[in-house]
Amino acid sequence: MIEQVSADFLVAVVIIAMGFVTYITRISGFLLIRYVTLSPLIHKVLETIPGTILIAIIAPAVFSGFAETLSAGLIILLFRFLPMIVTLGIGIATVAGLRLALIQMGIENTW
Amino acid sequence: MAKYKKFFRLSPDFHAGQVAILPICLSAIPFALVLGALSAKKGWQIWELAAMSGIIFAGASQFILIEQWTAERSVIVLWGIVFLVNARHILMGAAIAPAMASQMNMRQSLIALFFLTDEVWAVSLKRAKSFSLSFAFMIGCGITLYLTWLMMTMLGHRIGQLISDPSRWGLDFAFPLIFIMLLGSFYKGKTDIVPWAIAAITAKLVYHLFPGPWYIILGCITGCSYVVLAHKLSAKFGGASDD
Numbered sequence: 001m002i003e004q005v006s007a008d009f010l011v012a013v014v015i016i017a018m019g020f021v022t023y024i025t026r027i028s029g030f031l032l033i034r035y036v037t038l039s040p041l042i043h044k045v046l047e048t049i050p051g052t053i054l055i056a057i058i059a060p061a062v063f064s065g066f067a068e069t070l071s072a073g074l075i076i077l078l079f080r081f082l083p084m085i086v087t088l089g090i091g092i093a094t095v096a097g098l099r100l101a102l103i104q105m106g107i108e109n110t111w
Numbered sequence: 112m113a114k115y116k117k118f119f120r121l122s123p124d125f126h127a128g129q130v131a132i133l134p135i136c137l138s139a140i141p142f143a144l145v146l147g148a149l150s151a152k153k154g155w156q157i158w159e160l161a162a163m164s165g166i167i168f169a170g171a172s173q174f175i176l177i178e179q180w181t182a183e184r185s186v187i188v189l190w191g192i193v194f195l196v197n198a199r200h201i202l203m204g205a206a207i208a209p210a211m212a213s214q215m216n217m218r219q220s221l222i223a224l225f226f227l228t229d230e231v232w233a234v235s236l237k238r239a240k241s242f243s244l245s246f247a248f249m250i251g252c253g254i255t256l257y258l259t260w261l262m263m264t265m266l267g268h269r270i271g272q273l274i275s276d277p278s279r280w281g282l283d284f285a286f287p288l289i290f291i292m293l294l295g296s297f298y299k300g301k302t303d304i305v306p307w308a309i310a311a312i313t314a315k316l317v318y319h320l321f322p323g324p325w326y327i328i329l330g331c332i333t334g335c336s337y338v339v340l341a342h343k344l345s346a347k348f349g350g351a352s353d354d
Contacts, residue, residue, distance in 0.1 A: 011159055012162060014186050014189075014190065015159065015162045015163055015166055015167065016162075016166060017190060018163075018166075018167050018172075018176070018189075018190055018193045019162075019166030019167045019168075021190065021193065021194045021197075022167050022168070022169050022172070022193060022194075022197045022200070023224075023225060025194065025197045025198055025199075025200035025201050025204075026197075026200045026203075026204055026224045026225065026227045027204060027221060027224050028201050028204065029200065029201035029202055029203060029204025029205035029206075029208070030204035030205065030207070030208045030211065030220060030224055031204075032201075032205070033204070033205040033208045034208075038201075038202065038205055040342070041339065041342050043202055044338050044339075044342060045335050045338055045339065046198050046199050046201060046202050047199055047202065047299065048303070048306050048334060048335050048338045049195050049196070049198055049199070049331060049335060050171060050195070050196045050197075050198075050199060050297055051294060051297045051298070051303055051306070051307055051310075051334075052306060052307060052310035052330055052331040052333075052334030052335060053175070053192060053195060053196055053310075053327060053330070053331045054171065054175070054196075054290045054293055054294050054297065055290075055294060055307045055310050055311045055314070055330070055334075056310045056311065056313070056314035056326060056327045056329075056330025056331055056334070057175065057178070057179070057290060057314070057327055058286070058287040058290045058291065059310070059311040059312070059314040059315045059318070059326075059330065060314060060315055060318040060319075060326065061283070061284065061286070061287045062287050062311075063311075063315050068284060068287070071284065071288070072287060072288070072291060075288050075291050075292075076291060079291065079292050079295055080295065083141070084138075084141040084142065084145075084292060085141045085145075087288070087292065088145065088285065088288055088289065088292075091284065091285075091288040092282075092284060092285060092288065095284045
């Protein structure tokens with residue numbers, strides 16, 4: 001019981017800390033702009049960071065096997081044209097279906 | 112209608128903000144529902160999810176958090192990732208500063224900026240082109256999206272608790288698929304292709320070489336290093352700044 005309460009407390013503290021740093025990112029540009037100018041290079045880097053983090057996170061999973069890579073490729077082609085839920089469903093069905101098919105065919109789902 | 116406005120004392124600008132952000136709220140709903148549902152599947156409690164949505168209020172970082180936050184991940188690393196993914200807000204705050212500073216006092220600005228997401232920022236900048244950007248407008252945008260996001264992520268969590276997952280075949284791949292769609296909104300053009308490819312290749316390699324979050328950190332660093340290198344080289348050799 002005590003462990004749960006203190007664990008919950010830690011989670012709350014961490015989330016608050018993350019919220020705090022996010023709020024800092026939201027106000028710091030506004031507050032600092034009169035004192036510093038942000039160079040074009042800083043602009044480019046700050047804009048590139050989130051994309052590289054997202055793609056770094058998914059790269060191992062997307063390239064873990066044939067089924068995953070194919071499903072990801074399909075979703076990249078489709079996602080702009082279909083509603084989000086639909087593309088998600090298609091992607092999940094595709095990866096599940098391909099994994100199953102590969103098992104049936106006795107092929108290992110890896111590169 | 113007039114009585115309602117008088118009761119709440121909400122100005123027309125507030126409602127204009129709500130109207131402006133409405134399409135974005137609608138397209139955010141499926142993402143919020145999926146975030147909530149996935150968080151439930153990953154073992155998050157609803158109050159933890161509500162705290163994330165209400166205190167952090169940043170979609171991409173929330174998705175990353177619910178996927179990455181496991182016993183093995185250091186919370187310092189996670190905190191750093193949240194900071195980095197949201198660091199682009201610095202640019203957005205700087206860009207919108209002129210439009211805001213002329214219309215709002217500091218206290219109002221600091222309140223309005225709490226709700227600054229990519230969409231609120233874009234809508235507000237657009238508003239500032241034809242009208243003066245008022246505090247009421249930004250709050251109209253911000254609070255509407257905020258409440259939508261908070262409510263819908265929590266609803267998603269409830270739904271996620273109800274869905275049993277007999278086939279756990281696809282669930283693990285739901286995250287990469289969603290991240291691909293998030294990447295779609297981050298994609299600015301062809302100049303992203305090489306940095307992202309470098310990040311992906313580095314991440315895949317490092318993932319197999321070193322345990323822990325290094326694949327994410329190094330993927331980000333190598334991708335950004337390319338951007339820096341390309342910028343420096345084009346400044347040195349090219350005439351035009353970029354294409």
